[in-house]
Amino acid sequence: MSFWEKIGQIDRRWIYLLVALAVIFPIVVPVQLPVGITPEARQLYDAVEALPDSCAVMLTFDYYPSTVAETMPMSVAALHHLFRKDIRIVTMTTVPLGGPSIAENVMADMAAQYGKEYGIDYVNLGYKANYTAVLLGMGASIESIYPADNLGRPLSELPLMQEVKNYDDIEFIFVVADNGIIDTWISIVNAQFGTPVGAGVTAVMAPKLYSFVESGQMTGLLGGMRGAAEYEILADQQAMAVMGMCAQSLVHLLIIFLIILGNIAFFTMKAKGRES
Amino acid sequence: METLGIWVAGLSTLALFSFLYKDNPFYRMAEHIFAGLSAGYYFGLIYQAVILQQLVDPIGQHWQMLDAGTGDTTYHTMKIIFLLFAGLLGVMMFSRFFPKLSWISRFPLAFIMGNTAGIYLMSQLHGLVLPQMAATFVNLASPLGIVIFFGVVATLIYFYFSKEHKGVLGVGAKVGIWFIMVSFGAHFGYTVMARISLLIGQLQFILIDWLKIV
Numbered sequence: 001m002s003f004w005e006k007i008g009q010i011d012r013r014w015i016y017l018l019v020a021l022a023v024i025f026p027i028v029v030p031v032q033l034p035v036g037i038t039p040e041a042r043q044l045y046d047a048v049e050a051l052p053d054s055c056a057v058m059l060t061f062d063y064y065p066s067t068v069a070e071t072m073p074m075s076v077a078a079l080h081h082l083f084r085k086d087i088r089i090v091t092m093t094t095v096p097l098g099g100p101s102i103a104e105n106v107m108a109d110m111a112a113q114y115g116k117e118y119g120i121d122y123v124n125l126g127y128k129a130n131y132t133a134v135l136l137g138m139g140a141s142i143e144s145i146y147p148a149d150n151l152g153r154p155l156s157e158l159p160l161m162q163e164v165k166n167y168d169d170i171e172f173i174f175v176v177a178d179n180g181i182i183d184t185w186i187s188i189v190n191a192q193f194g195t196p197v198g199a200g201v202t203a204v205m206a207p208k209l210y211s212f213v214e215s216g217q218m219t220g221l222l223g224g225m226r227g228a229a230e231y232e233i234l235a236d237q238q239a240m241a242v243m244g245m246c247a248q249s250l251v252h253l254l255i256i257f258l259i260i261l262g263n264i265a266f267f268t269m270k271a272k273g274r275e276s
Numbered sequence: 277m278e279t280l281g282i283w284v285a286g287l288s289t290l291a292l293f294s295f296l297y298k299d300n301p302f303y304r305m306a307e308h309i310f311a312g313l314s315a316g317y318y319f320g321l322i323y324q325a326v327i328l329q330q331l332v333d334p335i336g337q338h339w340q341m342l343d344a345g346t347g348d349t350t351y352h353t354m355k356i357i358f359l360l361f362a363g364l365l366g367v368m369m370f371s372r373f374f375p376k377l378s379w380i381s382r383f384p385l386a387f388i389m390g391n392t393a394g395i396y397l398m399s400q401l402h403g404l405v406l407p408q409m410a411a412t413f414v415n416l417a418s419p420l421g422i423v424i425f426f427g428v429v430a431t432l433i434y435f436y437f438s439k440e441h442k443g444v445l446g447v448g449a450k451v452g453i454w455f456i457m458v459s460f461g462a463h464f465g466y467t468v469m470a471r472i473s474l475l476i477g478q479l480q481f482i483l484i485d486w487l488k489i490v
Contacts (some may be wrong), residue, residue, distance in 0.1 A: 023479050024479060024483065027490055028490055069473050069478065070470065070474070070477070096321050100321075128330075129326045129330070184399075186403060187402075192403070202473075203466040203467070204463075216411070223466065224466065224469050244476040244477070247476045247479075248476060
């Protein structure tokens with residue numbers, strides 16, 4: 001069996017092993033590679049930066065635990081930026097599995113870091129089923145949709161929610177999502193109520209959303225771990241996403257190498273087949 | 277307790293990764309635990325967030341108001357009737373489990389379909405289709421805008437099936453295929469990045485949070 005034949009029939013588990021090593025090595029021996037800032041990430045950062053101090057922003061945790069590697073760093077970086085600017089935050093989720101508890105834990109950690117007080121500086125509304133009705137209903141009255149917060153405290157007892165009654169009182173909506181909910185934020189909330197929407201989404205979803213940034217329906221976009229790393233750099237809070245980008249780049253180089261190798265093997269074997 | 281949680285998560289991750297070598301009992305056990313836990317968690321959450329918070333509690337609150345004779349009696353009565361009607365529609369969905377009565381479930385389904393169509397027709401048209409069409413034309417001043425415009429037109433020609441793709445239509449359809457292929461390539465590249473990100477996240481958890489090697 002020739003070298004190219006062996007390459008063509010290589011056990012896929014060797015490739016898994018190579019990919020695992022390519023990920024593990026940069027984590028154990030950290031090497032920082034430069035991460036360029038895309039215009040879409042810059043636009044989102046600038047939009048948040050331009051918000052008046054002490055205004056209210058809605059930050060969503062519309063993601064499942066399976067995608068936290070991409071999405072949670074975006075939420076954390078956004079919270080650093082927002083809390084540092086003394087912006088008051090209302091969080092919510094349209095995802096039942098994991099969304100409410102991720103929001104609760106991340107908000108509690110970040111609020112403790114910045115000395116923020118629940119009910120005054122931030123509120124976690126939690127989860128409500130039927131996201132279309134939720135997003136539409138909050139345009140009229142948040143309290144009619146969420147009579148109580150994530151832990152059952154009535155909104156009437158939370159000072160922040162006395163000032164934030166509906167989308168009119170929210171300056172910006174920062175959606176972090178791993179599913180098609182972003183379409184609804186754009187088509188219902190941005191289109192009907194005019195509240196600016198910026199988003200951080202998983203890489204799978206990002207290509208579809210660039211057209212919304214171009215059309216002005218979205219104010220900035222973060223795509224996947226790279227987007228999270230960009231926001232970490234912009235917010236000057238480099239953490240897990242920036243650390244992961246070296247592994248990301250190394251694996252991409254490995255995949256490109258394997259694709260080229262596989263194609264050479266394929267065409268070499270095809271040419272040999274023709275000759276024989 | 278947190279340490280126990282991290283160990284359970286770490287061992288479950290390894291059990292699930294073991295499938296990459298070959299199918300085995302550890303993988304199956306982890307898979308079944310995940311399915312069972314998800315179903316239980318989801319059931320509890322929906323019971324709390326929908327049945328209790330959106331049906332039982334509001335009915336109780338309006339009933340109390342009626343009982344105490346406070347507020348607008350007609351308003352509270354109507355609210356209770358609406359909530360009971362919604363609850364009834366929900367119960368009717370369960371008739372699907374009984375073949376002879378399954379026709380009853382068509383009523384709530386028709387209600388959901390009508391409702392959804394009404395909401396989405398306008399929001400999709402005004403929120404997605406028209407702004408995207410407008411942006412396609414508005415950006416014609418820039419070179420990239422011209423490329424996008426021709427890409428949209430060519431792709432639409434490819435999806436026009438009422439006339440054979442020959443002549444000008446054939447050229448347009450071929451150009452459309454190229455644009456579609458570029459789009460597929462971008463999606464594939466992003467998907468690879470997404471999947472590798474998940475692997476990186478999980479290995480970061482194993483090496484940093486669990487084994488504390490780094």
